[in-house]
Amino acid sequence: xxxxxxxxxxxxxxEWARLEDDGTVTVGISDHAQEALGxxxxxxxxxVGQTVAAEEACCVVESVKAASDVYAPIAGEVIxxxxxxEDQPELxxxxxxxxxxxxxxxxxxxxxxxxxxxxxxxxxxxxx
Amino acid sequence: xxxxxxxxxxxxxAGAKLVDFAGxxxxxxxxxxxxxxxxxxxxxxxxxxxxxTAVDIRGPQTIAYLQRLLANDVARLEPGKAMYSCMLAxxxxxxxxxxxxxxxxxxxxxxxxxxxxxxxxxxxxxxxAGFDVSIEARRELCILAVQGPQAxxxxxxxxxxxxxxxxxxxxxxxAVDLGEAFVGxxxxxxxxxxxxxxxxxxxKRLWQQLLEAGVAPCGLGxxxxxxxxxxxNLYGQDMDESxxxxxxxxxxxxxxxxxxxxxxxxxxxxxxxxxxxxxMVGLLLEGxxxxxxxxxxxxxxxxxxxxxxxxxxxxxxxxxxxxVPAQTGDTVEIDIRGKAVAxxxxxxxxVRNGKVLVT
Numbered sequence: 412x413x414x415x416x417x418x419x420x421x422x423x424x425x426e427w428a429r430l431e432d433d434g435t436v437t438v439g440i441s442d443h444a445q446e447a448l449g450x451x452x453x454x455x456x457x458x459v460g461q462t463v464a465a466e467e468a469c470c471v472v473e474s475v476k477a478a479s480d481v482y483a484p485i486a487g488e489v490i491x492x493x494x495x496x497e498d499q500p501e502l503x504x505x506x507x508x509x510x511x512x513x514x515x516x517x518x519x520x521x522x523x524x525x526x527x528x529x530x531x532x533x534x535x536x537x538x539x
Numbered sequence: 540x541x542x543x544x545x546x547x548x549x550x551x552x553a554g555a556k557l558v559d560f561a562g563x564x565x566x567x568x569x570x571x572x573x574x575x576x577x578x579x580x581x582x583x584x585x586x587x588x589x590x591x592t593a594v595d596i597r598g599p600q601t602i603a604y605l606q607r608l609l610a611n612d613v614a615r616l617e618p619g620k621a622m623y624s625c626m627l628a629x630x631x632x633x634x635x636x637x638x639x640x641x642x643x644x645x646x647x648x649x650x651x652x653x654x655x656x657x658x659x660x661x662x663x664x665x666x667x668a669g670f671d672v673s674i675e676a677r678r679e680l681c682i683l684a685v686q687g688p689q690a691x692x693x694x695x696x697x698x699x700x701x702x703x704x705x706x707x708x709x710x711x712x713x714a715v716d717l718g719e720a721f722v723g724x725x726x727x728x729x730x731x732x733x734x735x736x737x738x739x740x741x742x743k744r745l746w747q748q749l750l751e752a753g754v755a756p757c758g759l760g761x762x763x764x765x766x767x768x769x770x771x772n773l774y775g776q777d778m779d780e781s782x783x784x785x786x787x788x789x790x791x792x793x794x795x796x797x798x799x800x801x802x803x804x805x806x807x808x809x810x811x812x813x814x815x816x817x818x819m820v821g822l823l824l825e826g827x828x829x830x831x832x833x834x835x836x837x838x839x840x841x842x843x844x845x846x847x848x849x850x851x852x853x854x855x856x857x858x859x860x861x862x863v864p865a866q867t868g869d870t871v872e873i874d875i876r877g878k879a880v881a882x883x884x885x886x887x888x889x890v891r892n893g894k895v896l897v898t
Contacts, residue, residue, distance in 0.1 A: 439670075449760070450573045453829050454849040455876075471876065473829045475572050475850050476760050497827075 415539070416508055420499040420524050421533035424466075430524060431515075435465040438484060439512040440503065443537055445509065448474040456492035457514050459512040462491065463489060465523065470513050473502065487516035487525040544589035545681050545739035545747055553756055559656030563590040564756040566783050576764050578755035580893050583687035585746065585754045586762055586817035590653035593680050593736050594660065595647050595723075605639065605647060608666055610802055612783060612794035615640040617680030621712045621725050624792055626659065626815040627804030631783035631811065635659050636774050638734075640714040648714075648721065648736070650682065652774050666803065666845055681742035682898075685754060688730035688893060691724070694733050697748045706733065720745075727762065729769025729891045764849050767858065770821065770888030776832055777819070777846040777860055785811050786862060788819030788887075815844070815865060822859040824873065825898060826880035830859035835874040836882075841865035845873065853890045854897075860887070 419427045425444035429437045453473040463469045463483035470481035489497070492514040496502060503511035518524070529534060541564045550557065555566035566587065568575060575697040596605065607612045611624035621640045625633045635658075639649040651659045656676065663674050685694050695703040706722050709715055711731075714723035721736040737745065750756065764774070770788075772778055776788035785793070785808065793808060794800070822845065824830050830848025843863030852860045863871065863884075874880040885897045 449568060450571055453827070455828070473850070474763060476567075476851065478829065478831060 413440065413441065413446055413533050415443070415509070415530045417508050417530045419508070420484070420527035420529060422466075422527055423533075424482050426436075426481060426484045428484040428524060428527060430521060434517075434521060435490060436485065436487065436518050437520070438514050438516060438526065439507055440481060441533070442507050445504050445507045445511070448472060448477075449477060450475055450502050451503045454493075454500045454503065454513070455495040456496060457493075459489050459492060461489045461494065463487060463516070472500075472505045483516065484519055484527055485516065485520045486520070489520040490517045491515040498502060499535050542590070544587055544674035546587045546589065546654060549743065549746055550587065551749075555756070555758060556710070558759070560589060560759055561652070561693060563653055565590060565731060566756070568758040568760045568873065569756045570571055572758070572760040573852045574762065575755055575757040575761035576834040579687045579730055579757060579761065579765055580853055581688070582762065582888070583685065583689040583693045583732075584682040584757040585749055586686070586757050586759075587681070588684050588734075589681040589742070591682055591851050592651050592653065592656040592800045593650055593677040593758070594649045594684065595613055595646065595675045595677055596649060596663075596672055597675070599645055600671040601645050601647055602681070604667060604670040604672045606800055607670075607781070607802060608663065609639070610793045610804060610808070612800060613641060613647065614637065615794065618643060619713050619715065619866075621714055625784050625789055625790065626662070626852045627784070627802070627808070628780060631779035631804045633778045633782060633784060633787065633789075634780060635837060636772065636789070638723070638725055640784075642714070642716055650734070650736075654775060679738065680736050681739050683728055683735045683737070683745060684728075685727040685735065685743055686730045686734065688731060690730070690732035690754070691862055692736070693749060693752050693754050694722075696752060697745060720836070724819070725742075727769070727771055728765035729771070729888060730765075731892065751858070767847050767849050767860070768851050768853055768890035770860075772860070773847060778800070783808060783811055783813045783815075784863070786817040786819065788860070796851060817862050818845070818865045818867070819854035819862055821885040821889060821897065822848075822861050822868065822871070822873070822882045824880060824882045826882075828873075828878075828880050829857045830873060830882070836861045836863050837865045837872045837879065838863055838867040843871070851889060854895055859890050
């Protein structure tokens with residue numbers, strides 16, 4: 412059973428989003444997603460300063476087998492990307508909600524987070 | 540409806556992730572692809588490849604038939620030896636690649652790919668007209684590939700002493716029929732090991748015994764990274780009916796001599812001999828990213844295409860095979876999501892018997 416922290420919001424496409432105290436939103440992929448992808452060997456994070464629309468493909472995670480797009484869960488400007496992943500893509504497998512975060516957004520509208528699934532909703536989407 | 544091998548329940552019980560491969564529900568990985576890959580390079584791993592088909596060709600004209608059917612020449616073999624060959628169409632396109640084992644003058648056992656089995660059999664039957672041979676697909680038989688530096692010993696340990704001695708005495712690319720099991724010292728990983736053809740019940744027992752002996756179950760994911768490191772083509776990806784062997788890195792498998800041997804596809808290949816517009820090369824990605832099939836290869840002589848690409852678990856970097864213009868030099872660029880990333884053209888295999896050959 413995969414780990415689905417209750418305090419996060421989720422996209423059905425398996426990204427998580429966390430509203431930080433400073434109003435920024437941190438984005439990563441869920442434990443379920445990293446498990447399904449297997450050992451990650453390369454992560455292409457978005458460039459800082461890039462603006463992204465909700466559901467826009469803006470990041471790529473690659474396992475040994477395949478490359479997969481990661482979609483921005485909400486619209487905003489990329490204000491940071493996780494440079495540690497350049498040398499340690501496996502952080503996404505090891506700690507998908509912590510050291511394996513992908514990028515941070517300054518959201519156009521933080522209320523957009525309400526359009527995402529809560530933990531219970533994401534969990535049930537996995538059962539479908 | 541996908542097909543299942545006799546070992547399906549064992550795979551599910553072992554926690555395998557299953558995928559549809561050529562119409563079969565096959566394990567793609569059990570635990571970690573990289574760990575499975577490393578088990579084969581460093582110790583022993585096993586693959587259920589029962590989706591592939593053993594085809595027995597029997598009859599007094601078996602050798603003459605195979606000399607016509609295959610681009611490689613079975614007359615170069617001695618009894619007990621195996622050979623890799625392409626089976627070509629008249630236009631030189633590759634219908635399939637296969638291993639054929641010379642068991643007796645009137646019995647060759649051939650193993651063909653899963654996705655091509657039906658068309659292969661139709662073609663083989665059609666070409667058998669005029670030859671006194673019978674062609675029998677042994678779909679009821681399972682095939683286990685046990686591979687890695689400890690693989691042969693692990694298999695021998697499961698056999699009674701006389702049989703153990705027999706299989707341990709097998710030379711590379713040789714096979715022996717033990718009655719219930721057929722054992723070939725062949726494989727698709729670049730490591731030593733056996734490929735074993737046997738009935739379903741015996742296959743299940745052997746799988747279980749090897750599991751208990753510490754042989755790692757490995758899925759198609761590791762099988763792909765291992766074969767690509769070993770520089771072995773994958774049918775349907777690196778070549779198919781629209782490509783001939785000389786542009787697929789398989790010129791070495793075409794036996795031109797004797798000149799009078801009229802194998803199917805010979806005339807078409809003769810016209811390409813030394814004149815092929817394209818060639819197959821190995822690639823080492825120098826920049827960041829991962830080589831993947833179908834990426835564009837940019838060269839001063841025109842574009843080529845990556846046919847297979849992956850992250851190499853052994854080399855910890857991305858490697859691939861590509862079909863490029865014949866004049867291509869030492870460096871190329873790969874179009875990875877719109878960015879041009881440098882790659883070096885290298886000779887392959889990349890890895891054999893646990894050793895990295897390309898630096």
